[in-house]
Amino acid sequence: VDHLLGIKYLNKKDIELIFETADHFKEVINRSIKKVPTLRDTTIANIFFENSTRTKLSFELAEKRLSADVINFSASQSSVKKGETLIDTVNNILSMKVDMVVMRHPNPGAGIFLSRHVNASIINAGDGAHEHPTQALLDSYSIREKLGDVGGKNVVIVGDILHSRVALSNIFALKLQGANVKVCGPKTLIPKHIESLGVSVETNLKRALEWCDVANMLRVQNERMDISYFPSTREYAQQFGVNKKLLDSLDKQIVIMHPGPINRGVEITSDVADSNQSIILGQVENGVAIRMAVIYLLAAKK
Numbered sequence: 405v406d407h408l409l410g411i412k413y414l415n416k417k418d419i420e421l422i423f424e425t426a427d428h429f430k431e432v433i434n435r436s437i438k439k440v441p442t443l444r445d446t447t448i449a450n451i452f453f454e455n456s457t458r459t460k461l462s463f464e465l466a467e468k469r470l471s472a473d474v475i476n477f478s479a480s481q482s483s484v485k486k487g488e489t490l491i492d493t494v495n496n497i498l499s500m501k502v503d504m505v506v507m508r509h510p511n512p513g514a515g516i517f518l519s520r521h522v523n524a525s526i527i528n529a530g531d532g533a534h535e536h537p538t539q540a541l542l543d544s545y546s547i548r549e550k551l552g553d554v555g556g557k558n559v560v561i562v563g564d565i566l567h568s569r570v571a572l573s574n575i576f577a578l579k580l581q582g583a584n585v586k587v588c589g590p591k592t593l594i595p596k597h598i599e600s601l602g603v604s605v606e607t608n609l610k611r612a613l614e615w616c617d618v619a620n621m622l623r624v625q626n627e628r629m630d631i632s633y634f635p636s637t638r639e640y641a642q643q644f645g646v647n648k649k650l651l652d653s654l655d656k657q658i659v660i661m662h663p664g665p666i667n668r669g670v671e672i673t674s675d676v677a678d679s680n681q682s683i684i685l686g687q688v689e690n691g692v693a694i695r696m697a698v699i700y701l702l703a704a705k706k
């Protein structure tokens with residue numbers, strides 16, 4: 405059985421195939437008939453042990469647009485609360501003839517663990533601070549759409565790199581496609597030895613923005629934070645938040661991205677998030693086509 409557990413397990417050709425397939429689905433979605441009958445015989449369970457707005461709804465919509473049957477499971481309303489284990493939970497769901505599982509979980513490696521114990525394709529929808537592969541795919545796809553190509557572009561990922569699965573998956577995806585990648589944030593929120601992934605570190609936001617074609621602004625993940633790491637929110641916003649004045653002081657128009665959810669006024673001000681340099685809602689739109697492509701390609705391998 406094939407899975408999508410992380411970008412770490414993909415190569416450049418895999419990413420190109422996902423993008424070409426997503427191009428096709430984006431074209432389908434943009435027509436007035438948004439649905440294809442492709443996965444009429446497939447049942448998919450979305451199991452979320454952590455909160456989500458974009459990823460959960462985007463997967464559900466992608467599945468429905470492929471005509472799959474969909475069931476949704478939210479851990480907080482389930483028998484997990486009565487002590488049922490992850491493997492028991494998933495095996496019970498699979499016994500209802502489910503073919504594929506999309507899972508978000510707070511523990512890094514949860515999808516990898518599950519893939520070794522159950523007989524279904526697993527798609528990782530975010531595992532703790534580890535990976536969020538479909539987010540990185542839709543991010544690169546959005547850069548490709550905006551700038552024509554990812555290869556050779558300068559991309560800075562700004563913020564809480566230490567706790568971010570979006571950062572790690574983006575680094576893997578961007579490097580595979582030949583982008584130049586910098587990370588920028590407070591030293592306390594940048595993992596030691598991150599240079600071993602082929603990225604450079606910049607702690608001055610203005611310098612990082614002057615260098616880049618694309619800035620991907622990340623949220624500070626307070627929920628994963630040991631409080632001693634954190635500069636105050638005000639200090640963070642002053643040093644690492646992007647605002648219109650800073651953006652206008654650059655001698656070029658960079659592309660602004662954010663995976664969401666946004667903390668307006670912290671890592672990004674409203675006048676930047678809602679500006680014509682921002683492709684934030686375009687990223688969300690592309691998420692559906694990317695997830696349709698991933699599900700379609702995994703189902704075709706079965």
Ligand code: CP
Binds near residue numbers: 455458530539663664
């Ligand atoms: N970008 C992202 O994963 O958002 P959600 O947490 O709302 O799914």
